[in-house]
Amino acid sequence: MECARKTMLKFPLWCPACGRHAHYAPGVAACECSAAFDPGVAPRGTDGNPGDGIWRHRDAVGSLPREISIGEGATPMVPIDHGGQKIHLKLEFLSPTGSYKDRGAAYSLSLLASLGAESVTEDSSGNAGAAYAAFAAALGLRCTVFVPRGAPPQKIEAIRRYGATIHEVAEGREAAHRLARSRADYAGHSWAAPFLTGVGTLADEIVEQCGGKAPGEIIFPVGQGGLLYAVHLGFRRLLARGRIRSLPALTGVQAQNCAPLYWAAHLAAGALPRIRPKLTAADAAAIERPVRWMRVLQAVAESGGQWLTVGEEEISVARDSLLEMGYDVEPTSALPWAIALRRIRTKEGLKPYTVIPLTGSGWKSRGAKSA
Ligand SMILES: [Zn+2]
Structure with a gap:
């Protein structure tokens, strides 16, 4: 039953640059025209009960087979x-x-886990990396974060504490992005449309x-x-x-x-x-x-x-x-x-x-x- 739900789940994407429609899959960062996708309407499963964190906002996030909240959102x-x-x-x-990026990570990583992913790769100078690392830990996903050298050491340490694998990239942010994006499980927050769905709450x-x-x-x-x-x-x-x-x-x-x-x-x-x-x-x-x-x-x-x-x-x-x-x-x-x-x-x-x-x-x- 769980497998059937995983294969049926589709997260719709569309490209405002060329109008193309697609479905989200880990490792696919951009549209064929090279622009980033925007999220479509979040899929709705059978469980529409109010949840915790971002999942209180069913109108925005729909529902997923594997949802996790570690207390993101609902901020004063x-x-x-x-x-x-x-x-x-x-x-x-x-x-x-310690940042709003928890909203996006809660949705993105719950979606990845619902699609059957076992790992995720991200590139970040700190806050999004920490958010990905924390939610990956809570969902039992392996997490790799490419960090540009020069990022605040406190941020790198925060990512490390959650158990993520860190690669520091001396050539800076663009190079960190290229390296992360070359991996099959890339789902970086800057490009991944589902991240916007979570932040939109x-x-x-x-x-x-x-x-x-x-x-x-x-x-x-x-x-x-x-x-x-x-x-x-x-x-x-x-x-x-x-x-x-x-x-x-x-x-x-x-x-x-x-x-x-x-x-x-x-x-x-x-x-x-x-x-x-x-x-x-x-x-x-x-x-x-x-x-x-x-x-x-x-x-x-x-x-x-x-x-x-x-x-x-x-x-x-x-x-x-x-x-x-x-x-x-x-x-x-x-x-x-x-x-x-x-x-x-x-x-x-x-x-x-x-x-x-x-x-x-x-x-x-x-x-x-x-x-
Ligand atoms: Zn396009």
């Missing part, structure tokens, strides 16, 4: 008053491995915590843009099903030292500019060529959001400001708070009901509060 949203502005902080760093949760409505604006730190894009897909789904009446503005924030999406939006040349990235404390957002860059740009434009950048000094000040409020997040996660502080300082103000996800814990990052 805390209203704060800062500089006369009301802001809602969504504490994603409280997930079991953040939209359901924000609507729940906003009293059944979409917020005015959500401000995201952006590297790949996977979080922003998954939440965009989530809100589009909620709008199509009549659960909300409007889409929130989605604003993307990049580090000035590595801001390809910001420049693509401002140059409006229909291409991703070649940038010369400099080192940034926001290491988790230092992505030169985001996989779904065009779709992320379209999501921000469609929502009426903005693209903004933040300098290294502002990142440091924002992280310190969050620490002073009791929130220990990694520097990357301070990018949107830097924008909130800037809007308060310049008296531009924030939109009614602004949400800022605090995406990653400070426990896996370098550095203490400055001065």
